[in-house]
Amino acid sequence: MAxxxxxxxxxxxxxxxxxxxxxxxxxxxxxxxxxxxxDYKYMCSDPGQNMVKEAILEHNLTGVVVSACSxxxxxxxxxxxxxxxxxxxxxxxxxxxxxxxxxxxEKSDATTDKAIDIVRTLVEKVKRNExxxxxxxxxxxxxxxxxxxxxxxxxxxxxxxxxxxxxxxxREPSIGGHMSQLSETFPTLDCSQCILTPRMVDVxxxxxxxxxxxxxxxxxxxxxxxxxxxxxxxxxxxxxxxxTGCGAxxxxxxxxxxxxxxxxxxxxxxxxxxxxxxxVPNKPVIDRVNCTYYIxxxxxxxxxxxxxxxxxxxxxxxxxEVQAGALLLATGFDVLKTNFFPEYGYxxxxxxxxxLAFERLASASGPTKGEIRRPSDGExxxxxxxxxxxxxxxxxxxxxYCSKICCMYTAKHxxxxxxxxHEGTPYIFYMDIRATGKMYEEFVRRAIExxxxxYIRGRVSQVYExxxxxxxRGVDTLLMGQPVEIEADMVVLATAGIASPGSEELAxxxxxxxxxxxxxxxxxxxxxxxxxxxxxxYLAGACQSTKDIPETVAAASGxxxxxxxxxxxxxxxxxxxxxxxxxxxxxxxxxxxxxxMCIPVCPYQAIDKEEIKDRSGNIIKTISHINPGLCQGCGTxxxxxxxKSIDILGYNHDQVCAEVEALLxxx
Amino acid sequence: xxxLQQKAQQLLESGNYGLIVGYEKGTSGKARPVFIRKAExxxxxxxxxxxxxxxxxxxxxxxxxxxxxxxxxxxxxTLKSIVELAAENQVxxxxxxxxxxxxxxxxxxxxxxxxxxxxxxxxxHGLTEAEAAMMKxxxxxxxxxxxxxxxxxxxxxxxxxxxxxxxxxxxCPTCTVEINQPQWISVPxxxxxxxxWHVMRAMHLAGRCVTCGQCxxxxxxxxxxxxxxxxxxxxxxxxxDSVAGTSxxxxxxxxxxxxxxxxxxxx
Numbered sequence: 001m002a003x004x005x006x007x008x009x010x011x012x013x014x015x016x017x018x019x020x021x022x023x024x025x026x027x028x029x030x031x032x033x034x035x036x037x038x039d040y041k042y043m044c045s046d047p048g049q050n051m052v053k054e055a056i057l058e059h060n061l062t063g064v065v066v067s068a069c070s071x072x073x074x075x076x077x078x079x080x081x082x083x084x085x086x087x088x089x090x091x092x093x094x095x096x097x098x099x100x101x102x103x104x105x106e107k108s109d110a111t112t113d114k115a116i117d118i119v120r121t122l123v124e125k126v127k128r129n130e131x132x133x134x135x136x137x138x139x140x141x142x143x144x145x146x147x148x149x150x151x152x153x154x155x156x157x158x159x160x161x162x163x164x165x166x167x168x169x170x171r172e173p174s175i176g177g178h179m180s181q182l183s184e185t186f187p188t189l190d191c192s193q194c195i196l197t198p199r200m201v202d203v204x205x206x207x208x209x210x211x212x213x214x215x216x217x218x219x220x221x222x223x224x225x226x227x228x229x230x231x232x233x234x235x236x237x238x239x240x241x242x243x244t245g246c247g248a249x250x251x252x253x254x255x256x257x258x259x260x261x262x263x264x265x266x267x268x269x270x271x272x273x274x275x276x277x278x279x280v281p282n283k284p285v286i287d288r289v290n291c292t293y294y295i296x297x298x299x300x301x302x303x304x305x306x307x308x309x310x311x312x313x314x315x316x317x318x319x320x321e322v323q324a325g326a327l328l329l330a331t332g333f334d335v336l337k338t339n340f341f342p343e344y345g346y347x348x349x350x351x352x353x354x355x356l357a358f359e360r361l362a363s364a365s366g367p368t369k370g371e372i373r374r375p376s377d378g379e380x381x382x383x384x385x386x387x388x389x390x391x392x393x394x395x396x397x398x399x400x401y402c403s404k405i406c407c408m409y410t411a412k413h414x415x416x417x418x419x420x421x422h423e424g425t426p427y428i429f430y431m432d433i434r435a436t437g438k439m440y441e442e443f444v445r446r447a448i449e450x451x452x453x454x455y456i457r458g459r460v461s462q463v464y465e466x467x468x469x470x471x472x473r474g475v476d477t478l479l480m481g482q483p484v485e486i487e488a489d490m491v492v493l494a495t496a497g498i499a500s501p502g503s504e505e506l507a508x509x510x511x512x513x514x515x516x517x518x519x520x521x522x523x524x525x526x527x528x529x530x531x532x533x534x535x536x537x538y539l540a541g542a543c544q545s546t547k548d549i550p551e552t553v554a555a556a557s558g559x560x561x562x563x564x565x566x567x568x569x570x571x572x573x574x575x576x577x578x579x580x581x582x583x584x585x586x587x588x589x590x591x592x593x594x595x596x597m598c599i600p601v602c603p604y605q606a607i608d609k610e611e612i613k614d615r616s617g618n619i620i621k622t623i624s625h626i627n628p629g630l631c632q633g634c635g636t637x638x639x640x641x642x643x644k645s646i647d648i649l650g651y652n653h654d655q656v657c658a659e660v661e662a663l664l665x666x667x
Numbered sequence: 668x669x670x671l672q673q674k675a676q677q678l679l680e681s682g683n684y685g686l687i688v689g690y691e692k693g694t695s696g697k698a699r700p701v702f703i704r705k706a707e708x709x710x711x712x713x714x715x716x717x718x719x720x721x722x723x724x725x726x727x728x729x730x731x732x733x734x735x736x737x738x739x740x741x742x743x744x745t746l747k748s749i750v751e752l753a754a755e756n757q758v759x760x761x762x763x764x765x766x767x768x769x770x771x772x773x774x775x776x777x778x779x780x781x782x783x784x785x786x787x788x789x790x791x792h793g794l795t796e797a798e799a800a801m802m803k804x805x806x807x808x809x810x811x812x813x814x815x816x817x818x819x820x821x822x823x824x825x826x827x828x829x830x831x832x833x834x835x836x837x838x839c840p841t842c843t844v845e846i847n848q849p850q851w852i853s854v855p856x857x858x859x860x861x862x863x864w865h866v867m868r869a870m871h872l873a874g875r876c877v878t879c880g881q882c883x884x885x886x887x888x889x890x891x892x893x894x895x896x897x898x899x900x901x902x903x904x905x906x907x908d909s910v911a912g913t914s915x916x917x918x919x920x921x922x923x924x925x926x927x928x929x930x931x932x933x934x
Contacts, residue, residue: 508924588840588841591839591840591841593757593838593839593840594756594757595755595756595757595838596755596756596917597755597917597919597922598922599917600917600918600919600922600923601922601923622756640921640922642839642843642871643839643840643841643842643843644841644843644846644851645841653849653851654848654849657849657851658849661849
């Protein structure tokens with residue numbers, strides 16, 4: 001005989017402002033099987049929890065319904081309270097009358113009636129709940145960090161310093177990411193590479209870090225604590241053990257005019273190359289698309305000049321499989337290219353460049369050795385127009401969001417230009433100046449006041465070429481919308497930060513959610529900013545949304561702390577709310593027909609086959625089997641199974657049907 | 668004796684095969700399934716236009732499961748169903764041989780699933796003109812008219828489940844309608860409960876129906892219920908480019924997701 005306790009929370013006024021909690025408690029007390037039904041101002045408070053505990057002991061309750069907020073908030077609180085009073089925690093259910101009722105309706109009888117209905121469904125469900133025991137799975141204390149930019153570097157170092165193994169996977173030939181391309185960093189104007197390269201070296205040297213560059217994630221299966229990650233090591237056409245990084249091959253390579261990705265196309269590289277001098281590892285790769293040997297079948301100059309005979313033309317992609325307990329996504333961002341903008345010449349004007357290209361022009365290690373020179377003729381520009389919000393905050397272009405970093409780097413660009421070309425005039429067209437970080441506003445003021453950067457509040461409608469000049473047509477909205485026309489020598493577009501190419505495919509491989517702009521989604525925008533909705537997969541840096549370096553590093557350390565926290569236990573305790581294939585007496589054994597269509601459905605690869613054998617070992621039937629260590633209880637297989645042979649513990653068909661019937665049937 | 672009968676006789680006499688599932692002459696000009704275990708009965712076998720029943724439904728039946736190696740005389744519906752049953756692990760490679768017919772009437776022996784899959788690829792997949800016309804007639808109806816049409820049809824259903832018994836893809840030993848804890852579909856025959864049954868049947872056949880139309884042919888009340896499963900078959904072709912009975916791989920449209928899927932409507 002069921003003895004259910006119902007506990008109605010007012011949540012201060014969050015619930016009681018629109019729901020008559022006393023009435024709900026009174027009506028619920030008359031539901032069949034309900035022994036005790038009370039209401040209280042704050043059920044989650046200590047006295048509130050004690051009410052639950054005391055009622056369990058006094059009335060020997062067989063089930064508890066706490067009618068309050070979302071189970072995402074306080075389910076653990078009340079399940080623990082029940083456990084302390086000796087009731088199996090899985091006999092406690094939350095009836096969500098806050099998010100699902102009081103918050104979304106006006107005060108009325110109908111709102112109270114809905115709260116009563118919600119409580120009734122949960123009372124019917126909890127009557128059918130069974131005592132369950134948590135599942136413990138061992139944790140593999142290795143983290144795979146995907147992306148070797150500053151986020152991946154920082155997180156790898158933090159996790160490795162905590163004493164855990166890290167596998168860092170970077171798809172480019174070197175780690176470093178976009179930060180290694182930057183000249184100076186705001187708001188202190190310290191050299192980007194000078195602060196980054198020591199960390200890159202640390203990564204390479206750290207005994208707990210295994211670094212795979214020129215590598216990509218091929219597939220991931222498993223789940224928190226026990227992922228199986230297959231990594232594709234793209235062929236570098238090189239035996240890395242033999243290569244000393246002497247660079248003789250690079251000097252002699254006859255293909256010298258490939259636009260360098262690292263230099264944003266402003267510089268050239270060879271077909272066998274390292275992206276930049278401080279690259280980690282400082283060993284070259286052969287770009288097979290441009291290499292003469294791979295195109296025409298002969299050349300092999302690099303092989304001839306290599307003193308250690310390290311070149312391997314016939315090397316193929318290889319694979320490594322890594323067992324990992326957690327994954328960290330730190331795949332960074334990209335910027336829109338200038339050809340995205342028809343009004344600024346579709347990228348056909350050489351002297352209209354994006355912000356990253358300007359970074360390379362301003363960088364001492366860049367193609368112009370740090371002198372600001374126009375890409376077209378190498379002249380030093382007298383006037384540069386910087387256009388902020390190129391693409392960002394522009395719903396017409398499909399990008400509603402603020403890219404967040406452009407206000408600051410544009411101020412920095414104008415400042416660097418002024419420092420290098422004293423007679424030059426920088427103009428910045430802007431919508432708003434968003435300088436909300438520590439010392440950021442001061443930095444922008446310095447650009448305006450000390451370096452005399454000319455800020456014009458307004459949009460640029462058009463850039464076109466005339467007599468070797470770039471005519472920038474815009475409007476100054478602070479001067480009553482007066483048209484402005486500037487004859488510039490160079491235009492720098494602070495193009496919108498966008499998701500890194502391949503983000504969507506990676507998200508699908510890892511089963512993490514992403515937004516419409518292909519940035520990865522965090523589990524909770526405030527309280528779980530470095531977690532994804534998939535347990536054991538974390539986020540750091542600009543793969544989530546564009547972030548500046550301090551924010552990226554903070555997020556990376558935050559994610560690393562989460563992973564180190566996960567790894568601080570030997571066993572992972574998991575809710576037993578998992579799917580099971582139902583079995584029954586012979587001759588049927590199970591209603592499972594063995595169609596195995598649930599196997600491809602499962603997002604966690606948790607389903608395999610099980611043979612039912614007779615005493616002499618003959619196979620009677622082959623049915624599906626769900627691995628309890630891998631199942632996440634998502635229920636996709638339950639929905640897909642035609643013969644209804646799969647149940648989720650704690651959410652079985654009987655319970656769900658009882659809930660629906662409780663809602664539909666009037667008492 | 669014609670070719671088929673001779674072939675059947677040889678196969679049974681050889682001792683390698685114990686059972687031939689095929690068609691024999693029935694009443695009222697119709698063919699009916701026949702199970703031949705003795706060589707002298709091979710002359711019962713026929714194969715002509717009247718043999719339109721989908722007999723793949725017998726392949727996994729308990730009654731013949733333990734028979735020595737089997738032979739099945741297959742029309743094109745049966746062939747497609749065998750491919751779909753293979754994809755769903757209900758029949759097993761090498762358990763039986765298929766006798767199919769080429770355009771000129773020659774007998775083709777198909778021994779492996781791979782051979783069957785190849786042969787099926789040469790067949791026409793889709794609705795006949797008459798069936799397509801019926802589909803169009805229903806699809807052109809207004810929502811109200813279509814509801815009225817089906818309401819009328821479902822009101823006649825007696826829930827005899829002949830549609831289920833005749834369908835090769837309805838192989839579950841415990842059908843959802845027979846589960847009573849909880850009772851998902853109501854037992855008595857009334858319009859709404861009948862609609863629940865037929866909608867559930869159609870949804871369970873999504874991406875699996877080979878459009879043989881056997882359910883409609885089996886219906887004693889001649890309800891055009893095959894149109895329901897045809898509709899989901901056409902939808903899975905249109906939206907997922909998936910046609911049941913063409914591949915022995917488990918690639919049901921509703922079961923898998925491919926990163927290269929082009930169906931933007933599900934995002």
